[in-house]
Amino acid sequence: MSTISLHDTHNHDSHDDHGHHKETFLTKYVFSQDHKMIAKQFLITGIIMAVIAMCLSILFRIQLAWPDKSFPLLETFLGKWAEGGRIKPDFYLALVTIHGTIMVFFVLTAGLSGTFSNLLIPLQLGARDMASPFLNMLSYWFFFSACVIMMSSFFIQTGPASAGWTIYPPLSALPTAISGSGLGMTLWLISMVLFVASSLMGGINYVSTILNMRTKGMDLWKMPLTIWAFFLTAVLGILSFPVLVAGVVLLIFDRSFGTSFYLSDIVMGTQVLPNEGGSPILWQHLFWFLGHPEVYIVIMPAMGLSSEIMSVNARKPIFGYHAMIYSLIGITILSFIVWGHHMFVTGMNPLLGGVFMITTLIIAVPSAVKTFNWLATLWRGNIRFTPAMLFAIGLVSFFISGGLTGIFLGNASLDINLHDTYFVVAHFHLVMGSAAIFGMLAGVYHYFPKMFGRLMSNKLGYLHFWITFACAYLVFFPLHFLGLDGVPRRYYAFTEFEFMQKWVTVNVLVTWSAIVAALAQVAFLFNFFYSIFKGKVSSQNPWEANTLEWTTPVERLHGNWPGEIPTVYRWPYDYSKPGAEQDFIPQTVPFSQTMSSNMPHDFEGNAESERIQKEWEALEATKETKLD
């Protein structure tokens, strides 16, 4: 699907002089080892998966809003899963499960990190390609296979996995417990192993590229925040994803080879199962040891992208560059010791609950610092509202709204009554769903010229942003109150409970908002695919940004720079520097060319440079007095 024949038309013979062998269609578009092409493959696969997952969500939203209406069209498309035009309970659970899995793993992990780490790490660091282009290619194809296997579970008799995206055993381990735990779950597990292999290959590649392949002058403290975010995300992934694989392999053993890692004392109906000695809680520990870092794997690249985009479009340096990095590091470290807050009410030892509550609420501090720094970046800026900028601001809004409700859920005592209710649904859809998607969309709008050499339509972008932004709030804000009323998530219908009936009308509002938001994505999809072929041709540096990627030619060569790789002299955020001619100074401009705008702290205590600067300033002063 993503063979990307929709690519540009640049003449691929032109860089034979770089010593590359002649490319064929297969090596260029399919088994490409060029990081930019792989990024596009990840992006387009991610977009397709996102559209699929979005359609699934619309299906189950329809069921929630009109639980007793029949939609004959559903039967036409879904056959036995929507007999009589109504989605069946087990298929409903399959829908929420696969929606969650695709969105979290395939869209917001692979689609986001895969796209922008691959695209930006070599470009912003000044490298010709990734450390291992071959591994990079493998990473994409593992991801692609994982997607295909996951989707194939819709075409088997027992249906896709349906134990929730967290697939807690014993429900996920016993095919007799739910039909989705048959072959569908096996496919889910296989898909996930491939997916983790893919993201490990990607992660190792990102880390080694960032540590080893920076251009001359690009020390760690001159890297753009995007790269810092990708770097820490990759570290998180490398350390936590293997734990998921361990958990998954044990679950495969339990399911297929009769072991009892997660199973004990189980009676299905009156049939006593032979498993003894396992613990379902073990799975939850293993799963959330990945699962919690995972939400930061999802949000950190989005944060990095919007930091960069907000700085460029506010024409202002990012406020507190160092604080931004330290808070990312803080989040990275802390995210490993908070997984237990997903398990406050599992019956885990209450002492552990107390400890995890403390670590969880500490993580709010670096998050708060990031938020305030973003606000300070906007303050007294000169904000250009490109669609990318709008989405970056949207991310900040969602991150605040969703982050604040995290303070409720991180508090073990409050979690007792909120756990697994719609409050949780609202919380993570805002803070990790909407915020991360907005970061990703901001990245797409901003880096589209770098990927395809053309610009997307701004006006369609505005339309897309405003409808999506308003509808996302209309969808998720009311859901908090369902949670506060004790309405559990993953309920097929609210018809069985007297106290939930009053929420059905709210569900209608939510579903309509979700449908409108989904239709607004048509504006994006049209804009995206249309602009690939017919968009306005971009200039080399359309946003007047400082970072290295905008010094590469619009034509996107294999090897990135036609000649020598540029050297870096300064940090990436010299926007609107007083004394400078333009309101941006690219990283490649040496301080010797910007004598009028240099500041004492620019030289980081280099005595020689400071002396030269002082001499120049003295000279200027005498010139001025002479002129007077």
Place this chain on the structure above:
Amino acid sequence: MSLRKFISNKTIAALAVIVTAFANTSAFAQAAAASTAEKPVDMGPVYKSAIFYTMAFLLICLFIAILGKALKVYELTREAQDKPKGINWDNVNGIIFALFLIVGLYGVYWEYTVHGKMILPEAASEHGKKIDSMFNITLIITTIVFILTHIALFLFAYIYRHKGTRKAYYYPHNNTLERIWTIIPALVLTVLVLMGFLTWRSIFYKIEDPNNKPLSIEITSSQFAWAIRYPGADGVVGQKNYKLITSENALGIDFNDKKNLDDQIADEMVIPVNKPVRLILTSKDVIHSFYMPHFRVQLNTVPGMTSYFEFTPTITTEEMKAKTADPKFQYLFLCNKICGDGHYKMQKPVRVVSQQEYDEWVAEQGTYLTDDLRKAFKMPVADAAPAPAAADTVSKDTAAVTTNQTALNK
């Protein structure tokens, strides 16, 4: 150029669709008019058809395309006449942000007051009151932060929208500011953590009051039902063993344990007000979650692991009916962990009553050990005296013991 071509193609296609649809609806209308000459046309089926909505969407797309085209023409003519650029989109977006702030703040107020009134009534348990007051404190703090940060965010977006005449203020960092907004959240969170931690401990580490011993109730979850077991006169729910589960002995009660003989089974959970209740939570098959929203009680039921939750109900059902002004009000507990396709139906009613009403009710409940079970386990049916009294007599019953022994050995 190509855009124009595309749009004209699309226009033609859309027009064709509209014409066909119009023909169809008018055909409908004619048919309807023919049958019931005077009745207005029934549009119900039209509104239900997917084609109606698809067409509506296509129409909107067409409208947007035309609008886009018009904007483009407008901008091009401005450009051709050497006038300043047509629409300043920075202004437009900035103003929408300001409007969004106003509408959004009103929306939040509306949500808090309208949907906020539809949430759970006050906590009906002792620890629930602590949870509620902590919830309120957290809500106040987070609402203030939410409003202030959003005012800042959207106002900054409005005030500092791009103007050609202005240059942004170069302001890379300010250590004092950064220290302030690290330390203040840290302090606030410390307070919240401490409160949460102390409440959490008070919920899970209870010191037993010898004068007010808790009533033990055992809950067993299975797909998709709850079983409630009361301890009987001895106040202790007896042992059970999942290996003993059969269709007669659905909970796998171990009759070796004489504490089981007086245990009672109930169809609803009835608890006396102001008396601590100790829930013993177990599961037969998959993980479920025992959730009593009105009492702020929740704990998962996990196969192979017994968990406990102790709480004290403080408001009877009757009082709550008066408080909520809802004569149909009923406490309940439900399943709050995905457990299969019947997950959305798992519930049981709960009644909080006075001690006296409870005593009357509990006396009426049958024992778990029914005559059928006695027969099945070859226990004497004849001297099946009222369960509490039977406790010591039956313990001598060796037949029952051997039956259970063999069952266990299976």
